[in-house]
Amino acid sequence: MEFQSSRVKTVKSSPSMAVSVLAKKMLAQGEPVINLSLGEPDFNTPAHVIEAAHQAMLDGNNHYTAPNGYEVLRQAIVDKFARENDLNYGLDEICVANGAKQLLFNAFLATLEPGDEVITPAPYWVSYTDMVLLNGGVPKVIPCGSEYGFKLDAARLEAAITPKTRWLMLNSPNNPCGAIYTREEFAALGAVLQKHPRILVISDEIYEHIILGDKPFVPFVTACPGLRERTLLINGVSKAYAMTGYRLGYAAGPKELIVAMNKTQSQTTTCPSAISQLAAAAALSGPQDFVRDANREYQARGAMVVEGLAAIEGLELQMPEGAFYAFPKCSAFIGKRTPDGQVIESDTDLSSYLLQVGKVATVPGSAFGLEPYIRLSFATSRQQLEQAIVQMRDALALLA
Numbered sequence: 001m002e003f004q005s006s007r008v009k010t011v012k013s014s015p016s017m018a019v020s021v022l023a024k025k026m027l028a029q030g031e032p033v034i035n036l037s038l039g040e041p042d043f044n045t046p047a048h049v050i051e052a053a054h055q056a057m058l059d060g061n062n063h064y065t066a067p068n069g070y071e072v073l074r075q076a077i078v079d080k081f082a083r084e085n086d087l088n089y090g091l092d093e094i095c096v097a098n099g100a101k102q103l104l105f106n107a108f109l110a111t112l113e114p115g116d117e118v119i120t121p122a123p124y125w126v127s128y129t130d131m132v133l134l135n136g137g138v139p140k141v142i143p144c145g146s147e148y149g150f151k152l153d154a155a156r157l158e159a160a161i162t163p164k165t166r167w168l169m170l171n172s173p174n175n176p177c178g179a180i181y182t183r184e185e186f187a188a189l190g191a192v193l194q195k196h197p198r199i200l201v202i203s204d205e206i207y208e209h210i211i212l213g214d215k216p217f218v219p220f221v222t223a224c225p226g227l228r229e230r231t232l233l234i235n236g237v238s239k240a241y242a243m244t245g246y247r248l249g250y251a252a253g254p255k256e257l258i259v260a261m262n263k264t265q266s267q268t269t270t271c272p273s274a275i276s277q278l279a280a281a282a283a284l285s286g287p288q289d290f291v292r293d294a295n296r297e298y299q300a301r302g303a304m305v306v307e308g309l310a311a312i313e314g315l316e317l318q319m320p321e322g323a324f325y326a327f328p329k330c331s332a333f334i335g336k337r338t339p340d341g342q343v344i345e346s347d348t349d350l351s352s353y354l355l356q357v358g359k360v361a362t363v364p365g366s367a368f369g370l371e372p373y374i375r376l377s378f379a380t381s382r383q384q385l386e387q388a389i390v391q392m393r394d395a396l397a398l399l400a
């Protein structure tokens, strides 16, 4: 009996989830695994947000809402864009969904015709390309390794454009490599897109508040105001407020696109959880100390991890500028042998060796469309990070 459609057969389950599931299984069996594969903050959600969720339930907000959510939430999002980004959106240019992930899915479902191409610079967040495939599109991956500063430039964008191009995917700060685009770099991409009016842009800005150095975050639309009517700006409360379990993302974009995305949502999940909507409104409109404190902690951890990895011979690390990941290149280890004679043929082999022998869970760069790299998350305690680096160093030293 065949259960999978041809569309579903084109995609895999999320590889970062797979590593994390294996790491959890090893932990449950008593193995001392340090899990650096996770893409979520290790802090608890701020107390005032949890209280707002509780109050929302007590006040009777336990039912469906409209697909585009409560107005109080959309107003909090409009205010956030005005306050933090100096961007002015109307209530009807905002939509909300069960995480940024569902917004991306809704956008592709709403717009892609079979065979439409989506330009995706690699490394990219694991789900982009599979979501495109699930919606009949064709991911057009452009490798942007450390030799390109992990970024797409105007010439390579121009070369990738065809009459079938529908979307350009941008993600700054980037998961997994932490690169942040400057205003000038975005503007150069924008100048190319001005010549191609059919192309839409997704700017995934979910790591906006996790900034590790001096380079500021710039929203794509700030750098390219002329593309505002063709840009879908994606954000959410998962990373900024440690609210991954609430499943609440928000987007801003042209009205007709928002209408189309709300239409797909109305026929899939109806709306995001009413309780999460009101918790997110409290997070966006309430005190922002949590965001600042968490960022300070990520900065300290990032500096520690960078220093630790730099001391491991063979790993080549470009400083992450934002988000909470390090993404060292590991070509020096490819072709080496493990103590029991296995050849490390890829970053997937290296990642699984680090898990089995070093007891540290990482995600191979191939999951993000770029090899050979490994991603380590520093959304875990400093003590664990310190220990993980020692274990990685010792395990890597055994490869010959």
Ligand SMILES: Cc1ncc(COP(=O)(O)O)c(C=O)c1O
Residues within 6 Å of the ligand: 039, 098, 099, 100, 101, 102, 125, 171, 174, 175, 204, 206, 235, 236, 237, 238, 244, 247, 248, 249
């Ligand atoms: C770049 C990027 N975009 C979107 C998401 C999805 O976030 P959400 O929890 O809002 O669905 C993630 C989560 O890891 C991410 O890393």
